[in-house]
Amino acid sequence: MNAIGYTRCSTQEQTDSGLGLNAQTECIRAYCTLKGLTLVRIVQDAGVSGGKPLSTREGGQKLLTAIRRREADAVVMLKLDRMFRNAGDCLTTVEQWERSGVALHIVDLGGNAIDTTSAAGRFMLVVLAGAAEMERNLTRERTRSAMAVKRANGQRIGAVPYGFDLAPDGVTLVRNELEHAFIGEITTMRSHGMSLDKIAAVLTDRAVRTKTGRSRRWTHQAVARILRRTSNALTGAR
Numbered sequence: 228m229n230a231i232g233y234t235r236c237s238t239q240e241q242t243d244s245g246l247g248l249n250a251q252t253e254c255i256r257a258y259c260t261l262k263g264l265t266l267v268r269i270v271q272d273a274g275v276s277g278g279k280p281l282s283t284r285e286g287g288q289k290l291l292t293a294i295r296r297r298e299a300d301a302v303v304m305l306k307l308d309r310m311f312r313n314a315g316d317c318l319t320t321v322e323q324w325e326r327s328g329v330a331l332h333i334v335d336l337g338g339n340a341i342d343t344t345s346a347a348g349r350f351m352l353v354v355l356a357g358a359a360e361m362e363r364n365l366t367r368e369r370t371r372s373a374m375a376v377k378r379a380n381g382q383r384i385g386a387v388p389y390g391f392d393l394a395p396d397g398v399t400l401v402r403n404e405l406e407h408a409f410i411g412e413i414t415t416m417r418s419h420g421m422s423l424d425k426i427a428a429v430l431t432d433r434a435v436r437t438k439t440g441r442s443r444r445w446t447h448q449a450v451a452r453i454l455r456r457t458s459n460a461l462t463g464a465r
Contacts, residue, residue, distance in 0.1 A: 228300040230264040230332070232256075233290055235272040235309045248273060251305045258303060258334045262342075267299060277308050281320070294329055301342075303332040307359055314356040321352065389438045389453050409435055413453055423447035423454075 234251040252269055259266040270293070272286035281287035287310075293299060302324070304310050311317035321331050321343055332342040337355045342348045387393050390407050391400040409430070416426045427445035434443050 228264050228330075229267045229298070230259055230301040230303050231290060231293055231299040232259070232266055232269040233271075233286070233302060233304045233310055234269060235275055235277065235284075235286070237274065237276050251309065254305050254334050255303050258332065258340065262332070264301060264303065264332075266303070268293075278312055280312065280316075281310060294324060294327065297327070300328065301330045301332055301344075303334065305334045307333055307336055307356060311356075314360040317356050318353060321349075387438065388456055389449075390456075406438075410453055410457060413450060414457060417454055423450045426450045 232252065232255040234248045234255070236248050236251075248271055255269065256266060258264075270286045270290045272284045275284050275286070279287075282291060290302065294302070307317060311320065324331060325343060330342055330344045331352070332340070333352070334340055336352070337358065339351065339355070341352050341355065343352060387400065390403055390410050392403045393399075394401050413426055413430075416429065417423075421429075424447045427447050427450050430445040430450070431443060435445070436443055437445060437449065
């Protein structure tokens with residue numbers, strides 16, 4: 228059987244040797260050798276988020292095209308989240324591939340190697356894919372709860388927003404009166420119908436420092452973020 232390998236890393240994960248493209252490739256090659264599969268090519272997506280649908284990734288498009296052309300009988304990847312966004316995405320895609328005679332092999336799914344060439348393999352894929360999605364959802368819930376507690380305590384979440392500084396404790400936000408004065412001006416300019424680009428140009432011309440201080444050139448995106456955060460604060464939105 229001919230096989231195509233698929234590897235993916237997000238920008239952040241490229242620094243993680245355990246999930247790097249080269250490490251994934253070596254695991255896929257070893258698996259194909261063990262299973263007697265002929266690895267005809269490796270398709271890669273470097274610096275691509277797992278949240279993007281497979282069909283919108285450059286490598287993903289190449290993979291799908293190869294499958295449509297019947298260039299391989301199997302697709303091999305290291306882990307479930309390298310290719311699919313969630314369990315539903317995985318199972319729907321695998322079902323479509325099976326109708327075309329293409330099997331999916333996952334080298335490491337919950338510590339087990341899974342392939343869909345057998346009924347037992349398909350069953351285990353359904354069970355373990357569902358378990359993996361449940362764990363991701365639980366992690367998201369725990370993260371949201373932790374962030375809510377931080378907000379309630381006035382602690383920083385992510386980057387320090389414009390209008391605040393970080394207290395000496397490294398977690399609490401304190402009001403920056405000068406930046407809040409500029410926020411007031413930004414809000415006023417917007418209420419008078421000025422475009423985001425125009426507001427950014429005014430701030431740049433006046434040499435108002437951005438939050439990072441590395442540049443005094445403002446963008447419409449930065450102005451939009453400030454206005455959105457101000458609006459959320461007024462309405463109590465999170």
